[in-house]
Amino acid sequence: MFYVVTGGSGSGKSAYAENLVLSLGEGRRIYIATMMSFDEESTKRIARHRKMREGKQFETVECYTGLDSVRLKKDDIVLLECMSNLAANEMYAQGGAGEKTEEAVMAGIRRLLQDVRHLVVVTNEIFSDGMAYDESTVEYMGHLGNINQQMARLADGVTEVVYGIPVCMKGGKKNEASA
Template identity: 30%
Template sequence: MSYTLVTGGAKSGKSTFAESLLEDSAVVCYLATSVMNYQDDEMDARIQRHQKTRPASWQTEERFLAIDDWIRSTKNNYDAYLLDCVTVLNTNLFFHIMTEEMGKDIDQVEQLFDEYSPQERYKIEVRMFQEWEKIRAVLLETNTTMILVTNEVGSGVVPVSAMGRWFQDLLGKVNQYLAKEAESVYFVVCGIPQKIK
C-alpha cells in the first residue's frame, strides 16, 4: 500500500499541494467527495475553482460511498487516485447513515442526535470507521497509490452544538487513524507543505 495523507486548515493550500504530488502521473482519478444533492451556489463555485486547477487528462469520479468497490473495479485504469476530501466524505457519510440507513428526516438530524445516548453515538462512529477500514483494505489488496486530503480540525473553534463537537472529535479520530497507517503525511500551512511523517 502506498498512500499519502495531506492535512491543513481551510484555504491552507493542501489541495493544490496534493495535486502537485501527482503531476508526473499520466492518468489520475480524482475522487471528489463533494457530491451535490442540493442547491448550494457557494459550494458549486468552490467545486468549479477546484476543477479548473486540475489537469485536463485527469478523470473525476464524484462519490462518497463504495469507494473501495470503485478502486477495486478501476485499479487497472489509473496510475493513482486523489481523494478530496476526507472531511466532506465523513460529512456526507454521516447524513447518509442518519437519513438513508436510519430513516431520519434530514431537517431533524441535529435535534435527534442531541437525544442519542453515548452508545447510540458510538454505533454511528463504528459504522463510519467501517468505510475507512474498507478503503484501507482495498489499498492494501491492490497496492494502489492514493493521496488523501483532509482538514486539520484540532486548531479551529470548538463547535457550539453537541453534534458539532462530537463530529469534530470524530474527524480528529479519523485523521489520526489515516495518519498512523499512511506512508507519508504532510501538514500544509499558508501554502507551505511540511513533511511530518
Template identity: 35%
Template sequence: MITFITGGARSGKSSFGEALVKKAATVPADVLYIPTAKAYDEEMQDRINKHRIRRPKEWETLEMSTRFQGLEINSDFVERSVVMVDCLGVFVTNRMLLKERDFDQITANERDQMEKEIQREVKHLLDILREKEAFIVSNEVGMGLVPEYPMGRIFRDILGRINHEVAARADKVYFVVAGIPMCLKGEDR
C-alpha cells in the first residue's frame, strides 16, 4: 500500500509521515527510511541533522539522492516491510542538477528528456513499493506564484506532474497545511 503525503514547505508533512510510519511498523527495526537530501551547505546539513534526531534510531537509513534503480535488490530494502521516502521534491532538484545545464537556454527536447529520466526513476520506485507499506513525501508546488526563472518553472512543472502520477497510483493521499493533515484519497475520507 502506498500513502502519499504532500504539503508546502515547513507544513509538517515529514513529521506527519513519520507518525504514520511509526503506527504502521510493529517493530521499529522493520522501517527503511530513504532520505533524498544532500548536504550542499551548512543550512541543509542542519535540516538533515534535525530529521535524523527526530527519527527513531532503530530505523535503517538508505540515502538515495539521484537514483531509485537498484533499490529492489538492496538488502535493507528487501528485508524491511515499511518504507518512507522523503522527499520527491528534493529528488527532482537533485536530478535536475545532476548534469550541468543552462536552464535559461535549455531546449524543449533537453527539458523533455530530463523529465522522462526523472519520471522513469519515480515510476520504478512506485512499482517496487507496491509490495511494501510505503510512505512517500513530496512538496506541493501547484499553489504558488509562477516562478520568475526558467529553472523554477521547469522544476514546478516536473514535480507537479510527478505528484499527479504518484497521487493517482497511491492508495491514500494526504495534504498537510500548517501541521494539519487532510485526507484527500483513501479510507480516512
C-alpha cells in the first residue's frame, strides 16, 4: 500500500504518518530521513523527529538525493520524511538531479513501491499562503507540486492533516491513525 500524508508546518502530519506506519502491521520499519543538517534550526528539527520516533522501532536510512539507489526488503514498512526536503536536495545540492528532479524523485518512489510492502511519504502543503516568491522558489514549488500530484495519482490513500485532524482525500479509511 502507498500512502501520501500532507499538511502545513506544525500540522501534526509527522505524528500521523508515524502512527499510520505503526498501524500497518509487523515488519521492519524503515525511516528514510531526507533532511540535511545545515543550521541550528534544522539540527533541532532533526532531533525533535528522532525523539518522536523513540521506542517505535524504526531503523533510519539517510537519503538526501538518489532515492532510487536505496535498496530495502520486500516486507519492509517505509516512512519517507519528507518529500519537500528530498525535492529541494535534488534541485539544489551538489550531485542532485537539478532540472531532472521530478524524474529522479519519481524513479525512487516507483523503485520503493516495487521493493517494499508499505510506503508512507510525508510532504508539505506550501502552496496556499499567497506570497510572491523569487524565480528559484517558484521553480521549486512547481517541481514539488508536480511530484505531489504524481504521488497522489499512484497512492492508495492521501491524507491531509489540518490542525492535527486527518482529512482523508483519497482511499483508505477516515482517521486511520490518530496523531
